[in-house]
Structure formats: structure tokens, C-alpha cells
Amino acid sequence: MNKITKTSAQKEAQRKKTLRLMKKNWLLYAFIAPAFLYLILFHYVPIYGVQIAFRNYTFAKGITGSPWVGLKWFERFFSVPRFWNIVGNTLKISLYDIIVGFPLPIILAVILNQVKNARWKKFAQTITYMPHFITVVVLVSMMQLFFSPGNGIVNTVIQALGGEGGIYFMGREKYFIHMFVWSGIWKNMGWGSIIYLAALSGVDPSLHESAMIDGANQLKRVWYIDLPSIAPTITIMLVLRCGSILGVGYEKAFLMQNDLNIVSSEIISTYVYKQGIISQQYGYSAAIGLFNNVINFTVLLLANKVTQKLKGSTLW
Numbered sequence: 001m002n003k004i005t006k007t008s009a010q011k012e013a014q015r016k017k018t019l020r021l022m023k024k025n026w027l028l029y030a031f032i033a034p035a036f037l038y039l040i041l042f043h044y045v046p047i048y049g050v051q052i053a054f055r056n057y058t059f060a061k062g063i064t065g066s067p068w069v070g071l072k073w074f075e076r077f078f079s080v081p082r083f084w085n086i087v088g089n090t091l092k093i094s095l096y097d098i099i100v101g102f103p104l105p106i107i108l109a110v111i112l113n114q115v116k117n118a119r120w121k122k123f124a125q126t127i128t129y130m131p132h133f134i135t136v137v138v139l140v141s142m143m144q145l146f147f148s149p150g151n152g153i154v155n156t157v158i159q160a161l162g163g164e165g166g167i168y169f170m171g172r173e174k175y176f177i178h179m180f181v182w183s184g185i186w187k188n189m190g191w192g193s194i195i196y197l198a199a200l201s202g203v204d205p206s207l208h209e210s211a212m213i214d215g216a217n218q219l220k221r222v223w224y225i226d227l228p229s230i231a232p233t234i235t236i237m238l239v240l241r242c243g244s245i246l247g248v249g250y251e252k253a254f255l256m257q258n259d260l261n262i263v264s265s266e267i268i269s270t271y272v273y274k275q276g277i278i279s280q281q282y283g284y285s286a287a288i289g290l291f292n293n294v295i296n297f298t299v300l301l302l303a304n305k306v307t308q309k310l311k312g313s314t315l316w
Contacts, residue, residue: 106234112197
């Protein structure tokens, strides 16, 4: 009985302590309140509408009034002749982006961190960050101009070097995935390096000084000091990236898509857009989106579990 009373007293004391801390730091809670409300309103409240993936939804009947159809829409998606092509294209783009695009911001951050001239470093950072602020529409328009078969810069250079020229890159299936991934890398590499630069700024300078005394060159110091120091950050970012394995955005793929490259450019997100917005098959598109999110969440759990087994940093 005394033990129960003591435990209750401890809980009450802890509760009062927490309330005192919250009252003392009310400004911090006020600061995060907008982000918290945004998360609740736009990420948790809409979960109620997920049930349309199991209903034959119509505007007239509403969510609860629409008839329940169970797994009908999932079965329909799995039986679509293009199912494996759509999922395969999404996986190819995502894996390609992880393998090629994930290490490059780390490499860029390491290179920028080695620059000693402050003015040159700021200039290089500004140049690499700028593409991030180019909208997807403008980016695709630039690609259409640069890779046009007529007077595009790329074909002009190819012809100047004695090549065939006149290649319609945007209409070739085999070029789509490369153009999609590398344009994304060019756009986001500089922006993605910011978090690694921040992590590198926390590396103890005395470690480099000791290594220099022992005769370690710059490459060895990067390999044995910088990279191990930011390894937890790299691990967390990789786990998060794996959590969006099927989360390739539709905007750029849809804008780059045409009748000639449709076999390579049709991915889950563009298919959902066409079925949900254009064809107004809301239940069907919701089912595909739910399938996509379940796969992403499962991969996230697996990736986090693997890093936990390897005794690395984990999300939880």
C-alpha cells in the first residue's frame, strides 16, 4: 500500500514539475504551436478520409454514405496489366536516386567544409543552393530547351563534336530515368548538403590537429574523422530516404511525360493523379495511395530495424 502511495506521489510530483517547466518555457511552446497545429490539421485529421479506399465514394453520398466495397480497389490495381511496369518504374527511379543522389550532397558538404577562404566558400555555397529555388515547371522547361532536337544546346554540342545530333531526348524511353534523376540531383544537391555542413561544423578541431601532428593528410582526415563524426546524421537521413522508396513526386514526372516515353515515365504518383483527378475515381486512387504509403512505412520500419541491429543511429 505504501509502495502504491509512493508511486502516486512521485507521479504527481513529476506532473507538477512538468507543468512548471512548461509555464517557464511557454514562449517555446507558443513558437512550435503553429507547426503542431499544421501537423494535426493537415496530416492527422485527413486520416479520417482514408476509408474511401474501401468505399465506392461519390460526392453526393459522402464518405459515410458511400457503399462499402472492401478490397475491391486494391484487387483492381493489382490486376492492372501495367501494374508491374508502374511499380517497377517507381522503384527504378527511387533506387537510382538513392544510389547516385544520396552520397553526392555528403561529398559536396565535405568539399565545401575543406574550403578555407570564407568568401570563396560563401560564393560556392550560394551557387550550389540556387537551383533548389527553381520551380519544377521552370526546370522542365529548361530541359526541353536544352535537349530539344532542333537547336538545343546538347544537340548543338553533339553535332559540333561530330556526332549525329537531332536526338529527341525527352521522347526516348531509355533517357527518361537518367534525365529525371540527374536533373533532381542538380536541383537539390546543394540544398541537401546544408544538414551535413551543419553536422561537420560540430566536429572537434582538436581531432584534426592531432591527426595533422601524426602526419595524416587531408583525405585521411576526411575518411577517419569527418565521415565517422557525421555517420549518425547520414544514417538518419538514409533511413528517412528509404521511408519514401515509392514516394516519387508526380509533378516533374508528369511534366516530362509524353506519348513517346510513357512506358518509362508512368509511375505510381502520376497514375494516381490521372485516376483520381482526371478520371475522378476517388476510391480507386485512394486505395493506390494507401498501398503506396503502407509500403513506404514498412520499408521505413525495416530500415530503422537494420540500423538498430548494426548499432547505428535510429529514429526511435
